[in-house]
Amino acid sequence: MLPLKWEKKLQEYMKSRERWFSELMQAGSTWQGRRKFLKMAAMAAGFAASKSFTPHSFQLVDVVSSDDRKPFTFAYISDSHLYEKTLNERFVRQLQRAVADINALDPQPDFVLYGGDLAQLGQPGELKLGAQILKEIKAPVKMMVGEHDWFLDMGEVWRELFGPPYYSFDHKGVHFITLMSVNEKDFWTAKGYSPMERMRIVAGLDDARQSPFEVGEEEREWLKQDLQKVDRKTPIVVFSHSPLYKLYRNWNFWTEDAEEVQALLRPFEKVTVIHGHTHQVLTHRIGNIHFHGMLSTAWPWPYAPTGLPKLTVQMNRQNPFNQTDGLGDGTVEVHATGRVDKHYNLWNRNPMRVSARYLDSEGAEDRPPATTLPSY
Amino acid sequence: MQKIVKVLFILLVAAVLVVDVAPQRAASSSMNFQVPRGLPQDLWESLIPADNPLTPEKIALGEKLFFDKRLSADRTVSCATCHDPALGFADSNAVAVGVELKKGARNSPSIINAVFNELQFWDGRAPSLEEQAKLPLINPIEMGMKDHDAVVERVKEIPEYRVEFEKVFGSEGITIDTIVKAIAAFERVQLSGDAPFDRFIAGDASAISESAKRGWELFNGKARCISCHAFNSTNPFFSDFKFHNIGVAAKDRNFSQLARKAQQLIAANKDRQRIQDELALSPGFSELGRYLVTGEPRDIGAFKTSMLRDVELTAPYMHDGSEKTLLDVIKFYDRGGEVNPNLDGGMRPLKLTDQEMFDLVEFLKTLTSDASKKRFYSLKPQTREPAK
Amino acid sequence: MEKKLKVLVVLLLLLAFYVVNAQQHPSVKDEDKVMTVKLCDGETYVQLEGRLPNERLSRSEAEAVTNELMAKWLAKQPPAVAAAWTKEYQEGKKKAQQKAQAKAGDESVKQEKQTYEFTKRDIQMWERELKKLIDYGDQIFHDDQLIGSTNGVSCAMCHPNAANTHPETYPKYQIQLQRVALLRDMINWCIENPSRGKKLEPDDPKMRALEAYIMSQRKGVPMEYGKH
Numbered sequence: 001m002l003p004l005k006w007e008k009k010l011q012e013y014m015k016s017r018e019r020w021f022s023e024l025m026q027a028g029s030t031w032q033g034r035r036k037f038l039k040m041a042a043m044a045a046g047f048a049a050s051k052s053f054t055p056h057s058f059q060l061v062d063v064v065s066s067d068d069r070k071p072f073t074f075a076y077i078s079d080s081h082l083y084e085k086t087l088n089e090r091f092v093r094q095l096q097r098a099v100a101d102i103n104a105l106d107p108q109p110d111f112v113l114y115g116g117d118l119a120q121l122g123q124p125g126e127l128k129l130g131a132q133i134l135k136e137i138k139a140p141v142k143m144m145v146g147e148h149d150w151f152l153d154m155g156e157v158w159r160e161l162f163g164p165p166y167y168s169f170d171h172k173g174v175h176f177i178t179l180m181s182v183n184e185k186d187f188w189t190a191k192g193y194s195p196m197e198r199m200r201i202v203a204g205l206d207d208a209r210q211s212p213f214e215v216g217e218e219e220r221e222w223l224k225q226d227l228q229k230v231d232r233k234t235p236i237v238v239f240s241h242s243p244l245y246k247l248y249r250n251w252n253f254w255t256e257d258a259e260e261v262q263a264l265l266r267p268f269e270k271v272t273v274i275h276g277h278t279h280q281v282l283t284h285r286i287g288n289i290h291f292h293g294m295l296s297t298a299w300p301w302p303y304a305p306t307g308l309p310k311l312t313v314q315m316n317r318q319n320p321f322n323q324t325d326g327l328g329d330g331t332v333e334v335h336a337t338g339r340v341d342k343h344y345n346l347w348n349r350n351p352m353r354v355s356a357r358y359l360d361s362e363g364a365e366d367r368p369p370a371t372t373l374p375s376y
Numbered sequence: 377m378q379k380i381v382k383v384l385f386i387l388l389v390a391a392v393l394v395v396d397v398a399p400q401r402a403a404s405s406s407m408n409f410q411v412p413r414g415l416p417q418d419l420w421e422s423l424i425p426a427d428n429p430l431t432p433e434k435i436a437l438g439e440k441l442f443f444d445k446r447l448s449a450d451r452t453v454s455c456a457t458c459h460d461p462a463l464g465f466a467d468s469n470a471v472a473v474g475v476e477l478k479k480g481a482r483n484s485p486s487i488i489n490a491v492f493n494e495l496q497f498w499d500g501r502a503p504s505l506e507e508q509a510k511l512p513l514i515n516p517i518e519m520g521m522k523d524h525d526a527v528v529e530r531v532k533e534i535p536e537y538r539v540e541f542e543k544v545f546g547s548e549g550i551t552i553d554t555i556v557k558a559i560a561a562f563e564r565v566q567l568s569g570d571a572p573f574d575r576f577i578a579g580d581a582s583a584i585s586e587s588a589k590r591g592w593e594l595f596n597g598k599a600r601c602i603s604c605h606a607f608n609s610t611n612p613f614f615s616d617f618k619f620h621n622i623g624v625a626a627k628d629r630n631f632s633q634l635a636r637k638a639q640q641l642i643a644a645n646k647d648r649q650r651i652q653d654e655l656a657l658s659p660g661f662s663e664l665g666r667y668l669v670t671g672e673p674r675d676i677g678a679f680k681t682s683m684l685r686d687v688e689l690t691a692p693y694m695h696d697g698s699e700k701t702l703l704d705v706i707k708f709y710d711r712g713g714e715v716n717p718n719l720d721g722g723m724r725p726l727k728l729t730d731q732e733m734f735d736l737v738e739f740l741k742t743l744t745s746d747a748s749k750k751r752f753y754s755l756k757p758q759t760r761e762p763a764k
Numbered sequence: 765m766e767k768k769l770k771v772l773v774v775l776l777l778l779l780a781f782y783v784v785n786a787q788q789h790p791s792v793k794d795e796d797k798v799m800t801v802k803l804c805d806g807e808t809y810v811q812l813e814g815r816l817p818n819e820r821l822s823r824s825e826a827e828a829v830t831n832e833l834m835a836k837w838l839a840k841q842p843p844a845v846a847a848a849w850t851k852e853y854q855e856g857k858k859k860a861q862q863k864a865q866a867k868a869g870d871e872s873v874k875q876e877k878q879t880y881e882f883t884k885r886d887i888q889m890w891e892r893e894l895k896k897l898i899d900y901g902d903q904i905f906h907d908d909q910l911i912g913s914t915n916g917v918s919c920a921m922c923h924p925n926a927a928n929t930h931p932e933t934y935p936k937y938q939i940q941l942q943r944v945a946l947l948r949d950m951i952n953w954c955i956e957n958p959s960r961g962k963k964l965e966p967d968d969p970k971m972r973a974l975e976a977y978i979m980s981q982r983k984g985v986p987m988e989y990g991k992h
Binding site (some may be wrong): 089206207302319 | 917
């Protein structure tokens with residue numbers, strides 16, 4: 001599969017990473033451990049100055065549940081954009097690295113969300129390769145679809161491999177909803193585009209020939225029905241590939257019917273949206289809804305030139321000479337309150353945590369450290 | 377109430393105007409004429425005036441008029457006498473020769489691609505092909521007709537024209553305007569493209585010789601030709617359509633004295649266009665070039681940059697036919713032109729080697745289209761046999 | 765302090781001047797149905813019957829009144845004074861006329877079609893040629909095959925609309941290359957590295973087109989060479 005020397009390097013890396021994670025988790029669980037961690041952190045020059053590593057960063061089980069809910073963690077991997085291995089091995093290696101990261105978590109997350117755009121051009125070979133790699137994940141996997149998976153055959157192979165593109169489930173007192181939010185109005189029939197042309201147009205982030213993303217009327221009706229069964233006090237976590245708000249139309253950092261979907265979610269006390277597509281640290285809050293982006297394992301996107309939400313603390317501008325800079329995976333800590341802390345596990349950089357407290361206080365408290373390099 | 381009626385009336389007039397213009401546009405594009413490779417189709421289409429759309433019948437009528445010697449005073453000269461398809465739509469004389477073998481002062485320019493000229497004539501004194509065609513008809517040393525009425529009378533005498541004009545122009549019939557419209561229509565489809573050079577630019581490296589390729593490099597570089605003989609995909613004609621004094625007209629002329637005299641003559645004459653036309657063709661005054669049109673000192677001795685397609689076929693060269701071959705032209709530029717007070721600052725000695733001059737000539741020869749070359753070798757030149 | 769005082773003194777003087785003047789030269793006397801217009805000498809006046817004292821005169825009416833006033837005043841002056849004044853007045857009028865003519869002349873020159881100036885067609889040609897190059901660059905930028913990528917990675921995959929290419933920061937010392945780099949050096953770096961292609965010659969038409977496209981996307985951004 002991989003060249004021998006790469007295999008060996010990867011194994012070495014994984015071992016060291018496993019140690020790192022287990023120490024992190026232990027550090028968070030007790031005061032003693034915390035002190036131990038702080039000592040360790042102080043020794044690492046890079047971390048000494050970082051304000052993100054205040055003790056409360058690792059309060060995994062601190063919050064006492066006021067009702068029956070128990071806190072838990074789930075992990076995510078997103079936007080791997082796989083080509084066939086013969087064409088591009090790098091993207092494959094990077095997804096494997098994320099899978100190894102997640103498998104090294106101790107304790108293991110309750111489940112793993114795959115955030116969409118598994119394939120680059122929706123080809124069966126790409127999707128099947130992705131499915132094969134994701135099988136290595138130890139925890140259960142929840143699949144979400146992205147536009148790159150969909151527009152070659154309008155989701156035929158994807159559905160065959162992973163099931164329905166939108167669904168809901170309950171886990172430890174939280175209601176989870178996975179949406180298919182990257183539907184597009186037909187721009188191809190009138191122009192006579194072939195399926196591959198359609199796919200390439202959608203795959204071009206700045207290709208103006210495509211339509212904006214939308215959840216669509218039919219799926220919104222389903223969502224409405226689904227939410228009728230849910231108590232308004234029940235925390236809700238929504239997975240969508242596109243941001244469920246309007247950020248930057250030119251790159252489809254956008255959902256055309258975002259307001260309608262948000263209106264359906266407004267009656268609930270605590271709603272969190274976890275989205276892919278933007279390949280970056282992205283934070284937003286609209287009323288009761290907290291929004292978090294996910295990292296990509298393939299390549300980072302620049303921040304949009306306009307419309308960046310006020311609460312977003314940007315990740316550092318990536319160094320192009322470092323192939324994995326700005327990439328990564330991460331975890332979501334669901335507190336007993338039903339609010340979540342979002343962890344960005346940035347490869348080659350300090351991990352970043354965006355807490356519920358930061359969002360609840362509208363950025364007044366627990367602000368993640370600012371970047372050192374401006375985005376252009 | 378009155379106001380409303382007024383507004384409605386204006387709207388109605390506007391509607392009529394719109395409806396009126398639309399079919400004219402449609403007509404010009406209804407003729408599917410493809411320009412040769414290397415020329416911009418859309419630019420060509422945009423240069424067909426809305427009031428003179430192209431039709432095959434009009435072009436055929438224009439062609440007939442173009443070759444008809446009966447349009448000149450003594451029935452010996454047609455347009456084609458000086459714009460001879462056998463000679464690259466120009467002639468082989470230094471300066472044009474009109475009725476009774478009267479000599480003018482300027483070299484006949486080719487009508488090939490003339491549709492793309494921004495202004496017509498060496499000094500740009502006509503804004504369109506139609507306006508251009510009006511002047512030689514009545515210039516005493518060209519076709520020599522007394523005036524435009526005489527031209528119309530002459531055409532009306534010919535029964536077949538009466539029929540054909542009605543077919544093409546309907547009730548408008550034979551007027552000086554319909555005559556020149558037909559001629560201009562014929563000229564608008566006399567195009568040259570698809571030369572070896574066009575195939576070279578399109579990617580066929582073997583379309584032109586190594587020497588010509590070196591010539592193209594020199595054309596863009598050391599020889600500085602491109603500065604005025606502009607070439608790009610939007611304007612592939614090798615001309616900037618501007619007016620420059622390159623020192624051809626400088627030969628022992630007292631420009632300032634000539635300029636004063638010309639100004640007096642133009643001011644004293646009622647028909648400004650006609651006096652300008654006559655001065656342009658009289659030795660001496662002719663050398664004032666663009667100045668005769670604008671009266672601006674900076675235009676003294678300035679002439680329009682010639683396009684270079686088919687240039688191989690139209691010797692001799694320059695506005696006065698003073699250079700016999702392309703090599704002579706290159707040598708002229710190599711010298712930096714004749715120094716004169718109004719010499720364009722872009723002119724300077726080039727210090728080309730013999731080989732470089734030869735390469736430039738080789739390059740210029742690649743601009744000849746296959747069709748033009750074929751005409752040149754197969755057609756018989758026009759004669760001065762009087763028409764019946 | 766001193767300055768303030770000076771300003772105050774000047775203001776006070778101006779005020780005093782105004783008050784005195786206003787008293788000495790009332791130009792309109794209030795009388796019913798008769799407008800009296802007085803010259804600033806306080807003596808010479810013209811009366812207009814049938815006009816209210818505070819009515820507004822038309823321009824031509826006002827001109828007629830001032831002419832009459834001046835004629836009356838001149839008649840009262842010694843001949844030498846009157847002659848000198850008339851001469852000065854006429855010269856001033858002539859100058860104003862010449863100035864107006866010169867201004868009109870300037871405008872007519874501007875409107876005339878000039879031979880060596882750029883025509884609409886010239887401008888259209890430039891824009892079209894420029895757009896062609898930029899469009900070609902746009903096409904290359906978005907196509908992994910056209911930059912000779914061997915791994916499916918195009919420029920736009922990391923740089924939608926050429927974002928994060930910051931051409932305005934070159935030349936700069938590129939830390940990772942350990943030398944001063946131009947934009948084209950980084951374009952070639954990207955072609956060779958993330959895209960695994962062969963680098964372009966600096967004057968390769970594709971390189972020129974890529975530079976044109978990238979620059980076109982940063983219109984209006986200030987040049988800031990050397991920025992990191």
